[in-house]
Amino acid sequence: MEMIRFPALVFGVAAVLTRLVPAADEWPQFRGPHSDNRPAAAEFPTAWSADKNIAWKTPIPGHGWSSPILWGDKVFVTTAVEEQASTVSGRRRRGGVYRWELRCLNLNSGKSLWTRVATRGEPRLVTHKSNGYASETPVTDGERVYAYFGMTGLFAYDFNGELVWKKDLGAYPMQREWGTSSSPLLHANKLYLQIDSEEDSFLVALNPKTGEEIWRVMRDEGSNWSTPMIWRNKKRIELVTVGCTTRSYDPENGELLWKLHIGGRSSSSSTGDEELLYLGSEQRQAGGYLHAVKAGASGDITPVDGAGTSAGVLWSTAKAGPPMASPLLYQGLVYVVQRRSGIIAAYDAKTGGEVYKKRVTGAKAFWATPWALDGKVYVLDDTGTTHVLKSGPEFQVLVTHSIEGRFWASPAMARGSLILRDVNHLYCIRDGDRRAGH
Secondary structure (H helix, E strand, O other): OOOOOOOOOOOHOOOOOOOHHHHOOOOOOOOOOOOOOOOOOOOOOOOOOOOOOOOOOOOOOEEOOOOEEEEOOOOEEEEEEEEOOOEOOOOOOOOOOEEEEEEEEEEOOOOEEEEEEEEEEOOOOEEEOOOOOHHHHHOEEOOOEEEEHHHHEEEEOOOOOOEEEEEEEOOOOHHHHHOOOOOOOOOOEEEEEEEEOOOEEEEEEEEEOOOOOEEEEEEEOOOOOOOOOEEOOOOEEEEEOOOEEEEEEEEOOOOEEEEEEEEOOOOOOOOEEEOOEEEOOOOOOOOOEEEEOOOOEEEEEOOOOOOOOHHHHHHEEEOOEEEOOOOOOOOOOOEEEEOOEEEEEEOOOOOOOOOEEOOOOOOOOOOOOOOOEEOEOOOEOOOOEEEEEOOOOOOOOOOOEEEOOOOEEEEEEEEEEEEEEOOOOOEEEOOOOOOOOO
């Protein structure tokens, strides 16, 4: 039985948040320092193409859909390099011999600083042929970088590439052999991993210095692919995990704060502000809703008898759930992109009402999470075209920027640089001859 703690009001929240929020000029994890895909405004590139403002383009061997991360003058990215061919049967990739790599590049030049082979051998699980074995984005605290390769292992390196520790968290079957993608998360001297599978699903907190387990909670969940998020709201700090039942935990000890049954299959992560948290699931298995959860929610907040609201849920909107990319919250609207149709929808953040739902001309599919800056929403399609939309209730594409490739990974943005990953390369986009951070 799950035990839910009914927390008291947390005093001094503002002071706590000031201490714990990461620096805005770094991009240490999936979706950035605040898990909101919002870069700092300073020196962000304004335009790019195959022959304009490409500071560097570096080949990355192997296959991986993890996002790059940035800290200081270093870029980190993971990949799985196939040394002996695997067998592709239908939609599954089986067997083969791989080496799992963490790569460190110089942000200004794109040159390799070091590459470390975390492990080598046959994959422990079968995966979908479009997924691969390096879909989890690494995370860093500025001293160490943590690379999680799904069921293959977790590895901690210092910034010189020296292995600090490694840990095996087990291998568990995934739904329909689709593989894994949930990335690790750092907060307040704890490293969190959401490991949901067809058996023994759990959430674990580790000591990032040693890999020692601090706490573990078992989860009544099937397979999920979403990444946990730290939600800093006006009441407290929460650790949110999206799943068929979305749950929020106390990040200090793993005690359950609230839960919301949303159904469906979950690949996207949540986003939020001090008032509300926004999350949803794909439109299958009774899912497809986009929900807004109130700060301070407690207990089981699942709406009953078909209602779209409850004591902890402000609104729920049908057929609005994010299928793959995470939602973007910006200037009072929640933006959701569809995976295969090239459609973007905007919803009122306070009411859940649909503001618009439009097909973006020329876009076929969206896998990467959109980002926003200076009154604009940036949407990267899988062919390498970034569609720049005017923020607000009017659907308007202002301009497009294109580089050729296959883009499924979400970008990294810091120090005046935009880092994009396609299936074969990392691109650094920067205005003119400007050096990173200058």
